[in-house]
Amino acid sequence: MIMKKKTESKAKTAPKAKDTEKQPDTKTSKKRKIEEKEEEVEDQPKKKIVKKEVVPYNYEDGLEAGWKNLLSSEFENEYYKEIKEFVATERQSSVVYPADEEVFSAFQYTPLDQVKIVIIGQDPYFNPNQAHGLSFSVKKGTAVPPSLNRIYNVLEKTIPGFKKPKHGYLESWARQGVLMINATLTVRKGKANSHANCGWQNFTKAVLGQLSENKSGLIFFLWGTFAQKLGKIIDKSKHHILEAAHPSPMSGDKWNSCNHFAQANDLLKEMGKEPIDWTIQ
Template identity: 50%
Template sequence: MIGQKTIHSFFLPISKKRTSEKEHEDGVDAQEHVGQVKKLKRLSNETPALPSSVALSPEQLDQILKNKNAALLRLANKAPEGFGESWRKSLATEFGKPYFKNLMSFVDGERKQHTVYPPPEHVFTWTQMCEIQDVKVVVLGQDPYHGPNQAHGLCFSVQHPVPPPPSLVNMYKELASDIEGFMHPGHGDLTGWAKQGVLLLNAVLTVRAHQPNSHKDKGWETFTDAVVHWLSTNLEGLVFMLWGAYAQKKGAAIDRKRHHVLHTVHPSPLSAHRGYFGSKHFSKTNDILKTSGKEPIDWKAL
């Protein structure tokens, strides 16, 4: 009928003008929203994050410290027999780790079935000679001597009255040419150096009798790496003597900006003539220590 609207007229499209106006408004709103988000992000980046402890009272902070120290003490009490006190506290976190527990179980099992060197009371001799913070020089060895009455917890060192092994004999030869007045002491016990702050540390600390490297890759390397890391991170101006490829690889992570590293071939008869003799590491070490304001090592005091 004339004047009546058809049903289609109720579904006619909105005018282009109204549509474009709406799109413009939506676009402006969207742009404003994006701008606000960017502004908030910028402000959040510019505003420094408050430390997590800002809401804690001094009493709460003190309690947290006490709890931490108590936890470290519990771990330190898990240290094996014979551990020096300062070393025990500094390395406490290692004793609770699974690898260390497995290592101790392995060594205990070995002692029940085989002869193992050194005896339990000498495995950690190197921690008994001086306080950990008093270490000045580090000599890295590899595996303990595997003969009777030799190994006693200091690398290259043997107990009285065992004759010095070949590598130690070559060390004495180098000392005689490097340090004025040094003479072969007639024994191989290097305790006199250790008490002055020379850490004589093997990478592996136990061995089955007459079977070199029998305790290799059982966990000792992880532990002694942790020792080297602690020294490198917490002390200043140490002198590391790295003799041979094995020691040099183990010392690769030493912080050269904080410490001094001397390296040459191993003093073994197989290699000493290829650079160990004439290296003058002992006098160089003392020169470095004196330059750092530290007391030099009396290499003759054995």
């Protein structure tokens, strides 16, 4: 018997079905996460940046009626308001001399109707415990600056009985009618002339112009080219102009021949006015 061979059908291995599910796109996933984080940040309350309000100091408030009336138009001028805002802003980030309440000391110590002599300086001293609103003067307890020391030298030579004091506080002069004003009334600590371009010089020119126009017989000490240029606004037919080199050591011997203090007293006597007692206690 012939046996038929059984054909063994080899079971074919069925091909694995392809995974039709798409794998998540990593780029899209990252983008979604970033968007979610941004949404979370947006939902958080934003911190408010509070800027400190700049409040200008009203220097003119402390003045007596004479100065207030004379300079009223300047106090309303836009440039003067800008000066006050500038100084107030400077004080927020820097030390500024002198203190606000001392900026107008020259006007406070010397009422308008008592002005006899005007001494013009350039800008305030810029080191601590010096400037207090009077040109060339420094607070007590501070070393006498070189320029003021040279002023004392001239006083010793020209004013009988004058003895050098151990301080540089000149308030007694101001109380007798000596208006000691700087062209620039404020300065940043340690930086000479740092406020020279903020508008103060326009104000000082206006002060000199008003004095020249509304007063007569005033004596102006113009020391150095800066003060002399500023003093060109003064009417020489109505007032007395005394010019000399600046008392700074840089002027050398030129300052030593200055005789303004004695000259001023002679002029005051001629006009029937009380001379200045230049001695300092």
